[in-house]
Amino acid sequence: MAIEQTIITWIHLTSAAIWVGGSLFIGAVLAPILKTMSFSLEERLQMMIRVGRRFNKIAIPSLIILIVTGIYNSHSFFNNSDLLLSTDYGNWLLVKIILVIALIITYVIHVRIIRKDVEEQIMSKQMSEKQIKKLRIKIIILGEVIVVISVAVLFMAALLNSGI
Numbered sequence: 001m002a003i004e005q006t007i008i009t010w011i012h013l014t015s016a017a018i019w020v021g022g023s024l025f026i027g028a029v030l031a032p033i034l035k036t037m038s039f040s041l042e043e044r045l046q047m048m049i050r051v052g053r054r055f056n057k058i059a060i061p062s063l064i065i066l067i068v069t070g071i072y073n074s075h076s077f078f079n080n081s082d083l084l085l086s087t088d089y090g091n092w093l094l095v096k097i098i099l100v101i102a103l104i105i106t107y108v109i110h111v112r113i114i115r116k117d118v119e120e121q122i123m124s125k126q127m128s129e130k131q132i133k134k135l136r137i138k139i140i141i142l143g144e145v146i147v148v149i150s151v152a153v154l155f156m157a158a159l160l161n162s163g164i
């Protein structure tokens with residue numbers, strides 16, 4: 001039914017906007033602004049951790065919805081897995097799925113690095129400045145990788161849509 005597919009596409013698009021837009025906003029707007037403010041390294045990191053945790057409340061459901069609606073969009077390919085390998089559309093879809101798996105793995109590592117006990121160690125000054133800087137670089141690199149993979153997933157969606 002056409003209206004059913006329209007609603008699924010709308011949900012998939014809205015979730016993509018939340019996931020990609022939110023990650024880009026944190027990386028390209030919030031992080032640089034925080035850098036210009038006169039907070040200590042600990043305070044800056046704590047603020048980013050708080051923003052990240054709040055964002056996760058909408059980002060994780062969005063990612064789950066993207067996967068569920070994405071699987072729905074691809075059901076004809078999952079019912080006939082030969083199509084995934086034997087058609088161009090199927091090949092691009094496979095690349096998109098692999099990118100999404102890479103995205104999930106990177107995201108899980110990113111979130112696991114910033115566990116509650118790590119945040120407590122930072123705030124109670126149990127971590128040296130060197131350790132905090134190392135941690136920050138890891139978080140920043142993983143965050144950037146998440147944004148790059150997310151934008152690449154969007155490119156795969158555009159490729160699929162154009163029928164190349």
Ligand code: HEM
Pocket residue numbers: 009012013016019020063066067069070071073074093096097100103150153154157158160161162
């Ligand atoms: C971060 C995760 C994802 C993002 C940001 C994303 C984004 C998008 C966007 C923006 C579209 C365009 C809407 C359209 O034209 O129909 C789309 C379409 C689509 N997505 Fe996703 N998606 C994600 C995950 C997935 C997953 C996991 C699958 C498959 C398991 C999938 C399968 C599809 C399919 C089949 C289409 C339709 C393409 C076409 O027009 O032929 N997506 N996606």
